[in-house]
Amino acid sequence: MILLTCPWCGQRNSSEFSYAGNVAGRPDPDQATPREWRDYLYLRDNTHGWVTERWYHRAGCRQFFVVERDTVTDQTRDPRAGTVSLNAAEPPTAEPPANQGAP
Amino acid sequence: MAMPGLGRRGGIRPPRYSAAGLVSHGLTHRDWTPMWRRHELEPGYDVVIIGGGVHGLATAYYLAANHGISNVAVLDKGYIGGGGSGRNTAILRSNYLTPEGVRFYERSMDLYRGLAADLNFNVMFARRGHLTLAHNDGSLRTMRWRAEVNKLQGVDSEVIGPDEIKRLVPYMDVSAAARYPVLGALYHPPGGIIRHDAVVWGYARGADARGVHIHQDTEVTGIDVAHGKVTGVRTSRGPVSAPVVLNCTAGWSTLICDMAGVQVPVQTFPLQAAVTEPVRPFLDAVVVSGSLHVYVSQTDRGELVFGASVDPYPSYSMRGSLDFIEGLAGHVLELMPSLARLRLLRQWAGLCDMTPDFSPIMGPTPVDGFLVDIGWGTYGFKAGPVSGEAMAATIAAGKPPPLIAPFGLDRFAEGRLLGEKGAASVGH
Numbered sequence: 001m002i003l004l005t006c007p008w009c010g011q012r013n014s015s016e017f018s019y020a021g022n023v024a025g026r027p028d029p030d031q032a033t034p035r036e037w038r039d040y041l042y043l044r045d046n047t048h049g050w051v052t053e054r055w056y057h058r059a060g061c062r063q064f065f066v067v068e069r070d071t072v073t074d075q076t077r078d079p080r081a082g083t084v085s086l087n088a089a090e091p092p093t094a095e096p097p098a099n100q101g102a103p
Numbered sequence: 104m105a106m107p108g109l110g111r112r113g114g115i116r117p118p119r120y121s122a123a124g125l126v127s128h129g130l131t132h133r134d135w136t137p138m139w140r141r142h143e144l145e146p147g148y149d150v151v152i153i154g155g156g157v158h159g160l161a162t163a164y165y166l167a168a169n170h171g172i173s174n175v176a177v178l179d180k181g182y183i184g185g186g187g188s189g190r191n192t193a194i195l196r197s198n199y200l201t202p203e204g205v206r207f208y209e210r211s212m213d214l215y216r217g218l219a220a221d222l223n224f225n226v227m228f229a230r231r232g233h234l235t236l237a238h239n240d241g242s243l244r245t246m247r248w249r250a251e252v253n254k255l256q257g258v259d260s261e262v263i264g265p266d267e268i269k270r271l272v273p274y275m276d277v278s279a280a281a282r283y284p285v286l287g288a289l290y291h292p293p294g295g296i297i298r299h300d301a302v303v304w305g306y307a308r309g310a311d312a313r314g315v316h317i318h319q320d321t322e323v324t325g326i327d328v329a330h331g332k333v334t335g336v337r338t339s340r341g342p343v344s345a346p347v348v349l350n351c352t353a354g355w356s357t358l359i360c361d362m363a364g365v366q367v368p369v370q371t372f373p374l375q376a377a378v379t380e381p382v383r384p385f386l387d388a389v390v391v392s393g394s395l396h397v398y399v400s401q402t403d404r405g406e407l408v409f410g411a412s413v414d415p416y417p418s419y420s421m422r423g424s425l426d427f428i429e430g431l432a433g434h435v436l437e438l439m440p441s442l443a444r445l446r447l448l449r450q451w452a453g454l455c456d457m458t459p460d461f462s463p464i465m466g467p468t469p470v471d472g473f474l475v476d477i478g479w480g481t482y483g484f485k486a487g488p489v490s491g492e493a494m495a496a497t498i499a500a501g502k503p504p505p506l507i508a509p510f511g512l513d514r515f516a517e518g519r520l521l522g523e524k525g526a527a528s529v530g531h
Contacts, residue, residue: 001418002425015426019416035516042368042459042515046357048419071371074420 001074006057007065007081016059022051047071054083120223138304139311144318147344148176150498151336153323153359154351155179156188157299157484158476160306160317161491162349162498167313169492170499175315176345178338180322184303187353190421190453191484192376192410194389194400196233196294198253198260200245203509204462204523205256207489210506212293214488224305226297227403232271232388233294236438238283242394246289253291263290271388274439282437283394294389296400299484306491326362326473333363333472347498349474354419354454356477365468368515369456369478372413373420375427377450379442381405395434407445409435413455413481423450455480460520465490466503466511474498475512482523 004014022045027036045051051071056064067079128135150166152159155177167173179185195215197208219226237243246262253260265277268288277285307317318340325337326348335344350359354371386401396412409431414424428450436443457480458464464478476494479486493507503511509521 001420013426014424021416034518038516038518039366043366044368044370044417046370046417048355048358071417072419074418074422 001076004055004067004076005079006060006063007079008061008063009057012057012060016057018056018058020054020056020064022053120225138308139317142316142318144321144338144340144343145176145316146342147335148316149174149345150176150347150349151343151345152177152349152351153336154186154353154355155183155307155317155319156186156351156353157184157303157306157487158188158353158479158490158494159349159351160303160310161487162351162476162494163315163317163491164306164310164313165492165495166498167310167315170495172495172499173314175310176343177310177315177317178321178323178336178343179317179319180339182319183307183317184300186355187453187455187479187483188299188303188487190376190451191299192398192400192408193296193299193402193484194233194294194398194410195228195297195485196291196389197258197485198233198235198249198289198291198294200249200252200523201462201521202252202256203521205253205258207506207510208482208486209256209258210492211486211489214492215297215485218302218305218488222305222309224301224308226301226305228297229295229403230293231295231400233291234268234271234388234390235289235291236268236285236390236392236394237287237289238285238392238394240286243287246287249289258291259293260289260291262287272386272390272439274385274441275390276438276440283392285438296389296402298403302484302487306487323359323362326359328363328470328473331469331471333470345472347472347474349476349494349498351476351494353456353477353479353483356456356475360468360475360477363468363470363473365470365473365475365512367464367468367475367477367512368459369464370417371419372417372455372457373452374411374413374455374481375423375431375450375452376408376410377423377428377431377447378402378409379407379445380448382407382445390438392434392438395437397431397434397438399435399438406448407442413457414452419454421452421454423452455483457481459515461523462521463490463510464512465494465507466497468512 001014003011004017005011052068066082067076069076159177163175163177197212199205237246250260250262264287269277322339323336327334333348352359357369360367381404389400391398398410458478465476497503
């Protein structure tokens with residue numbers, strides 16, 4: 001990947017961005033079994049194809065955004081503001097939350 | 104996991120290579136005997152190995168050579184040695200951080216040292232010495248820790264200072280004025296480099312001679328599991344039944360595990376490498392800097408081979424990037440400013456199957472008969488022989504030998520991680 005499009009700044013060198021990945025749905029620490037907790041800690045999707053994920057424009061506007069990427073070709077599409085939630089019960093927020101800090 | 108009826112199948116005697124043979128072929132221009140044969144895909148095998156890289160072929164070789172199990176198929180969707188085995192930087196070492204890791208990789212070094220004689224094939228192993236540089240107090244502490252763990256396991260490894268480094272690598276900038284001053288290094292004299300393609304070909308030739316079938320251009324499209332037990336695989340050339348299926352597919356290993364319904368904590372990241380034009384020999388040792396994310400060695404042909412750490416996001420793409428080349432060039436010049444006029448010839452990427460603890464996953468899975476030899480991340484090539492030997496023993500005995508027992512898939516659920524990040528993340 002050479003260029004990535006920030007929804008606020010437009011096309012920039014991909015080296016300006018940090019990969020933030022998906023937000024894994026965290027199980028309730030009081031209810032989760034050790035097995036569930038360790039799955040949450042260690043298991044990740046390793047999708048071969050299109051994924052929806054978060055990136056952080058570290059050397060630019062310092063905002064998080066959502067973009068779709070094909071992990072086979074590293075083509076990207078549809079960069080937009082917002083967050084990704086793996087938890088279906090929780091709708092994606094419209095605006096990036098403030099003060100997320102550096103990844 | 105019982106292994107009934109595993110039998111030996113007839114092979115051919117491999118042609119011996121010798122100086123006289125070389126002269127004879129040179130004078131007569133006779134073609135060399137192909138090193139391995141093509142076969143029709145049989146309806147069933149005792150063992151099916153998915154992935155024809157150094158791990159898959161070494162396992163097949165040791166199954167036949169050590170255990171007499173030769174009704175084995177090695178399936179590869181492309182050509183053998185076309186994945187990580189042909190894309191790594193061919194560096195060998197055993198100076199890891201955990202005692203389990205050090206013992207394991209030291210056995211691999213043992214096998215590599217005797218490999219040319221074992222396979223009757225010149226794998227061009229060169230003992231060069233291996234330096235892991237420390238640019239800050241934290242790294243220096245880790246180097247001392249590693250040196251002590253290594254010595255306790257009988258591995259030659261010590262921390263040396265800048266003067267000694269300068270003696271070993273005269274072109275290195277060890278002055279205090281450097282942007283990242285070199286404070287010391289972990290010196291591992293037995294480390295070195297090898298011809299990675301030759302290792303793949305040597306194992307393929309040895310396995311073929313003992314009756315193993317090597318099937319290239321044969322993509323696995325599905326794995327059949329019945330009642331929690333593997334029964335065979337489906338391929339682009341038809342179905343194959345097998346009571347034992349071994350997954351040795353590195354960067355693609357999660358795709359194969361998905362076919363069997365096995366979840367593994369692996370993510371695929373590309374790792375890029377590059378090579379310069381060939382120059383006269385000037386760099387004997389392998390030089391690694393974890394802080395600068397770079398490692399450098401000079402091949403027998405004279406090219407400098409550079410490697411880096413994995414790309415900062417997961418991907419199956421094997422395209423090189425400009426970022427990598429810019430960063431790499433800068434870091435190499437920090438270490439050896441006199442290389443500024445060298446030209447890069449080419450760059451490439453290979454896929455690394457990273458685990459959370461930077462240690463591999465070897466052994467059985469919840470699906471009976473479906474074994475994995477995956478999670479090799481950035482350190483798979485140097486472990487090829489020992490993991491082949493150990494996985495062959497696992498298949499023959501039905502359970503993993505003590506050497507690889509700590510590396511099982513169950514360690515994640517049980518919280519027994521084997522943290523090798525300090526020694527494996529960049530240090531090659």
